Amino acid sequence: MSIGDISKPIAKHIDNFNDFFKASMKSNVALLDLIVRYILRQRGKRVRPMLVFLAAEICGGVSRRSFVGAAMVELLHTATLVHDDVVDQSDERRGMASITAVWKNKIAVLVGDYLLSRGLLIAVDNDEFQFLKITSTAVRRMSEGELLQMQKTRQLNIDEETYLKVISDKTASLISTCCEIGAVSATDDPTKRAALKDYGELVGNAFQIRDDVLDYISRESILGKPVGHDIRDKKITLPFIYALSQVSKKEAKQIISKVKSRNISNDDVQKIVSFVKEKGGIEYAERRAHDMIAEARAKLDIFPESVFKNALMDFASFVVERAK
Amino acid sequence: MSIGDISKPIAKHIDNFNDFFKASMKSNVALLDLIVRYILRQRGKRVRPMLVFLAAEICGGVSRRSFVGAAMVELLHTATLVHDDVVDQSDERRGMASITAVWKNKIAVLVGDYLLSRGLLIAVDNDEFQFLKITSTAVRRMSEGELLQMQKTRQLNIDEETYLKVISDKTASLISTCCEIGAVSATDDPTKRAALKDYGELVGNAFQIRDDVLDYISRESILGKPVGHDIRDKKITLPFIYALSQVSKKEAKQIISKVKSRNISNDDVQKIVSFVKEKGGIEYAERRAHDMIAEARAKLDIFPESVFKNALMDFASFVVERAK
Numbered sequence: 001m002s003i004g005d006i007s008k009p010i011a012k013h014i015d016n017f018n019d020f021f022k023a024s025m026k027s028n029v030a031l032l033d034l035i036v037r038y039i040l041r042q043r044g045k046r047v048r049p050m051l052v053f054l055a056a057e058i059c060g061g062v063s064r065r066s067f068v069g070a071a072m073v074e075l076l077h078t079a080t081l082v083h084d085d086v087v088d089q090s091d092e093r094r095g096m097a098s099i100t101a102v103w104k105n106k107i108a109v110l111v112g113d114y115l116l117s118r119g120l121l122i123a124v125d126n127d128e129f130q131f132l133k134i135t136s137t138a139v140r141r142m143s144e145g146e147l148l149q150m151q152k153t154r155q156l157n158i159d160e161e162t163y164l165k166v167i168s169d170k171t172a173s174l175i176s177t178c179c180e181i182g183a184v185s186a187t188d189d190p191t192k193r194a195a196l197k198d199y200g201e202l203v204g205n206a207f208q209i210r211d212d213v214l215d216y217i218s219r220e221s222i223l224g225k226p227v228g229h230d231i232r233d234k235k236i237t238l239p240f241i242y243a244l245s246q247v248s249k250k251e252a253k254q255i256i257s258k259v260k261s262r263n264i265s266n267d268d269v270q271k272i273v274s275f276v277k278e279k280g281g282i283e284y285a286e287r288r289a290h291d292m293i294a295e296a297r298a299k300l301d302i303f304p305e306s307v308f309k310n311a312l313m314d315f316a317s318f319v320v321e322r323a324k
Numbered sequence: 325m326s327i328g329d330i331s332k333p334i335a336k337h338i339d340n341f342n343d344f345f346k347a348s349m350k351s352n353v354a355l356l357d358l359i360v361r362y363i364l365r366q367r368g369k370r371v372r373p374m375l376v377f378l379a380a381e382i383c384g385g386v387s388r389r390s391f392v393g394a395a396m397v398e399l400l401h402t403a404t405l406v407h408d409d410v411v412d413q414s415d416e417r418r419g420m421a422s423i424t425a426v427w428k429n430k431i432a433v434l435v436g437d438y439l440l441s442r443g444l445l446i447a448v449d450n451d452e453f454q455f456l457k458i459t460s461t462a463v464r465r466m467s468e469g470e471l472l473q474m475q476k477t478r479q480l481n482i483d484e485e486t487y488l489k490v491i492s493d494k495t496a497s498l499i500s501t502c503c504e505i506g507a508v509s510a511t512d513d514p515t516k517r518a519a520l521k522d523y524g525e526l527v528g529n530a531f532q533i534r535d536d537v538l539d540y541i542s543r544e545s546i547l548g549k550p551v552g553h554d555i556r557d558k559k560i561t562l563p564f565i566y567a568l569s570q571v572s573k574k575e576a577k578q579i580i581s582k583v584k585s586r587n588i589s590n591d592d593v594q595k596i597v598s599f600v601k602e603k604g605g606i607e608y609a610e611r612r613a614h615d616m617i618a619e620a621r622a623k624l625d626i627f628p629e630s631v632f633k634n635a636l637m638d639f640a641s642f643v644v645e646r647a648k
Contacts (some may be wrong), residue, residue, distance in 0.1 A: 029468050031475035083433050086410075107474065109407050109433060110467045113440070117463035124460050129453045136444045143438040144353050150431065151355035317470065 003045045006314050009307040010053040013062055016182075017049050017070055024122050025115070035111050039078060042096050048073045048178045051315070055182025055196045057308035058300075062186070068126045069181035075119030076135060077150045077174060080142060083112040131181055138177040145169025149235070156256050158236050160245075164205065168213075170203025195299045198310070201297035207319045212237035213282055214324065216273055228269040234259055238288065239281030240272075246279040259293050280288040289320045325645075327369045330638050333631040337386055340372050341438070348395045348446050349439070359435050361647055363402060367574045368418050372397045372399040375639070379506025379520045381632035382624075392450045393505035399443030400459060401498060404466060407436040433509055455505055462501040469493025473559070480580050482560050484569075488529065491536075496528025519623045523636070531643045533613040536561035538648065540597055546648050552593040558583055562612065563605030564596075570603040585592035613644045 048091040049070035056066040086096040100108035179200030371395035380390040409422040477480040503524030
């Protein structure tokens with residue numbers, strides 16, 4: 001199963017969305033238009049607009065409001081990707097050179113700010129005050145989550161509770177926003193809205209846990225980055241946190257000090273990967289993710305059967321089963 | 325005359341504002357709070373909140389809404405300063421090390437995003453949809469203006485019209501927003517609102533022209549950076565644009581090619597500064613700025629005399645007379 005398969009029931013909307021999205025980024029500055037065209041060529045999988053449309057469909061149907069909401073979240077998402085590349089000093093994005101690699105940090109920061117403001121403006125221009133309420137909280141949570149992660153990473157003393165807060169702020173907040181905005185664009189029913197918001201939060205958390213598990217169990221050829229990348233990056237994620245909880249304080253301290261060292265050897269990275277696997281870190285994280293997905297799917301019980309509901313059910317499963 | 329003198333009539337509000345502002349930046353992330361405290365110690369002159377309060381006063385009086393508006397613009401302004409330091413690779417801000425110098429680019433980008441979202445949230449939380457309408461346009465114009473400037477700088481073919489568009493987007497948009505938000509927080513009268521919006525736009529443009537003139541006529545000891553800094557930075561501003569218009573195409577081309585060269589010598593910078601002065605570039609730019617200020621002051625004719633109106637009149641004069 002792929003995102004392409006899952007989004008089939010709303011493929012028509014995604015097609016129309018691409019034109020709508022392009023128009024929403026138009027500017028009078030030639031340099032900016034050049035960069036925007038470049039971003040459009042990097043074209044992502046449109047997961048977030050897909051969630052907006054599917055949520056809207058099971059709540060009554062896609063409207064113009066759903067398109068406004070979808071453009072808003074995709075603009076915010078694109079803005080954070082452009083800023084992320086500055087933050088991570090990434091040279092590549094979706095198989096193409098990143099904005100920051102081609103145009104340098106200064107322009108990448110400004111383009112991110114521009115896309116952020118376009119995302120807000122599209123809501124403002126369409127009098128969607130409620131969309132703004134929902135998303136401005138998500139924007140705050142995204143930057144808070146990234147900063148909390150950095151702070152904790154520096155100290156390497158992250159526990160499961162803090163980890164869950166980080167991934168919920170950093171990743172789940174926007175996924176949840178997509179589902180909530182889709183619902184809001186189609187219904188006034190608070191029960192339906194809350195159900196989709198919760199579904200998004202749970203799926204978003206499971207999505208990030210899967211990402212963090214893949215960093216341990218995938219292969220470089222599939223993942224596009226070496227296994228154990230997070231360890232090298234001093235990022236302690238759920239599998240590692242669980243494994244550390246299974247050994248004595250003294251042993252945990254020794255392992256942590258290896259991760260803290262300035263230049264960790266490939267050998268040490270491999271040893272830690274093995275340690276995490278042996279202590280059951282992978283199984284534990286996968287179990288947590290699967291529990292979340294079961295809960296997410298149950299949130300959809302209140303909706304009648306439909307191809308759109310099936311797609312959301314499939315998406316939940318896809319999130320924890322994907323290989324990359 | 326100083327900003328301190330001008331803001332005397334609303335000094336009490338500025339005092340209260342500082343507490344309000346501090347509270348509006350509070351977060352649950354320790355690293356973020358550390359940086360926020362650092363930013364608060366850099367304490368600016370609060371020019372933007374001052375404009376909000378003065379505009380509110382001449383439109384009927386400062387209210388809680390004025391405080392929300394003032395916090396909003398100051399948060400946005402602070403966010404752009406933090407991002408500007410990344411963009412300009414500045415190590416210093418207000419006599420202290422910049423955020424990007426202390427915490428590196430990645431954190432500076434995220435802190436800027438965080439402050440931006442707090443600025444929007446404070447409006448959202450207070451149901452100030454109109455504030456959002458006004459400021460999201462300003463945010464877009466600020467990043468567009470910076471990008472337009474970069475694009476034109478690369479080509480070095482900026483003309484007066486484009487220059488005016490750049491400074492209006494980059495600088496005047498937020499000054500104008502402050503005045504408009506102050507008015508909106510105190511009155512429904514569209515004439516008063518428009519007058520203050522126009523006043524802000526004109527004062528903002530004159531402010532930037534004065535900045536650009538000072539780069540030619542000030543001294544390093546006053547300005548904190550060497551005279552001719554803009555030339556070194558390949559930034560063509562109004563005095564230079566005018567001077568170029570006074571010579572043959574051929575001569576202009578020769579001068580431009582000097583600026584374009586990778587490493588322009590101190591001697592060449594001094595020659596260009598002299599050229600700009602000889603051709604009357606300074607007088608021309610100062611005349612343009614003074615005309616704008618006269619127009620700005622006339623916009624206040626519709627308001628009755630008061631200490632607050634006098635302060636806005638004084639601010640207009642201050643903008644073009646200041647030495648740094």
